[in-house]
Structures are given as structure tokens and as C-alpha cells.
Amino acid sequence: MTSFLVSTGPMTNRRNLLRGTALTGVVALSGSLAHAAPALRRPDPVRSWTSGDQIIRVQDEQIAGAKPADMSGYERVTQTLVQPPLAPEHDQIAQGPPKIVEIEMVIDERLMVVDEFSDATIWALTFNGSVPGPLIIVHEGDFVELTLKNPESNLMEHNVDFHASTGGLGGGALTHVFPGEQVTLRWKATVAGCYTYHCAPGGAMRLPRHERRGYGAAARRIDGS
Numbered sequence: 001m002t003s004f005l006v007s008t009g010p011m012t013n014r015r016n017l018l019r020g021t022a023l024t025g026v027v028a029l030s031g032s033l034a035h036a037a038p039a040l041r042r043p044d045p046v047r048s049w050t051s052g053d054q055i056i057r058v059q060d061e062q063i064a065g066a067k068p069a070d071m072s073g074y075e076r077v078t079q080t081l082v083q084p085p086l087a088p089e090h091d092q093i094a095q096g097p098p099k100i101v102e103i104e105m106v107i108d109e110r111l112m113v114v115d116e117f118s119d120a121t122i123w124a125l126t127f128n129g130s131v132p133g134p135l136i137i138v139h140e141g142d143f144v145e146l147t148l149k150n151p152e153s154n155l156m157e158h159n160v161d162f163h164a165s166t167g168g169l170g171g172g173a174l175t176h177v178f179p180g181e182q183v184t185l186r187w188k189a190t191v192a193g194c195y196t197y198h199c200a201p202g203g204a205m206r207l208p209r210h211e212r213r214g215y216g217a218a219a220r221r222i223d224g225s
Helices: 013-020 022-032 053-065 168-174 206-213
Strands: 002-006 075-078 099-115 120-127 136-139 143-150 181-188 193-198 215-221
Touching: 053 168, 099 136, 168 181
Parallel strands: 075 099, 099 143, 136 215
Antiparallel strands: 002 181, 099 120, 143 181, 193 215
16 A cells, blocks of 8 residues: 655655656757767756646645544664665664654666776766665565655655665655655555565666666565564
8 A cells, every 4th residue: 555645845846847847858858869968968958848738747746635644653773775785783683563664765776887998987866975875674464664864965856666665666756856846655465475665667668768768666564574
């Protein structure tokens, strides 16, 4: 179950700005096809935004129709994420009833070396600075409450799709954030297993690029597993 909590944070006018420049982005894209881009060129923030108003409209409709959930009876704990291959601190066996596990992920667009012998690099769309992103570990019945941040220093729109979550495209339809925005999403871990998460902003050209350059894993534990 996926439930949207808090809409985007400061700089929400950035969304309207990018809407207004969408047509300019199309013109810029068509004019650039005849020229090969430099291998290490940062993505153009205008050309990379092609989602259109449909995704925003669906997101706004889902937010408007969502009913607040009473979570007052749940204990809140914070899970500090760490870079792989390490795992965050957690209990092997659940202690007490299900909890709300608060996590924070910051999207960081950065140049990363993928082959130290040839110095080959890519512009990675990382979660907390690594590809793959950090491992999230909870127990069955817990709620994952994620705050996703897209800093002003980034150039592109991002979101996160949890394969461990259902509804709202695994949260992908509810977490679109432009540079300078943040969003909070809560979903319930109901089936044990290990599931991927990734950025999925939409579009035939953008989805594969975002997905392969920024992904991670979330695990739900059965007690003692």
C-alpha cells in the first residue's frame, strides 16, 4: 500500500517554470539531433524534461483524493542508510509491533568512474551518492516513510519507484520532484523478499536512462531470516 504524505517542498514555482519552457525544450532537442554531444557533457535540464502535464495532473488527483491515515499508534524509528555493500543497522528479529521506519534519500547527479583501468565515466543519477543506492531493511508489517530530496544543484526531475510497493506506480506517480523540491512517501511492507527501486520519470527515452543510472534495493525480513 502506498500513501502520499507531504507534497513538494520549497521552490514549487520551479514546476510552472519548467512547464513554460517545455516547448522551448522540444525545439532545442530537434535542433540538437544533428550534432553529437561531447561524451562528458552534463544533461541539459530543459531537453531532459519531457513528462508533460499529464503526470503532474494524475499525481495531483491522487493526492487530492487521498485520505489521511491515523498513524498515531505506531512507534517511529530512524534508519540511517549507508553505501553498499554495507547494510544499515537493523534488528535480525523484529522487536515489538510494526513500526514506522523513517529514511531519507538525496538524489545526486554526479560524474562517476565506472572503469578504473580506462577511466570511463558516466553521469550517474544516484541515491545518496552511490550506484546501486543504499539498501533499505525493514520487517514485515513495518511502514517505510521515505523523504526524497532533489537538491537545487541538480538539473533534472526525478522520482522513485519501489517494486516492493503497490499503487501509484510503486510510488513513482507520487514522488516527482524538480530541483529544489522534496516529497515524503509512506508504504507498508507486506510481503517478504528483496526488491529493487529506481528512478522512473516516464517517457520512452528517459525511463531506461534514469533506471540504469540510479537504482537500489529494499528488503523485507521474516523474523530470523
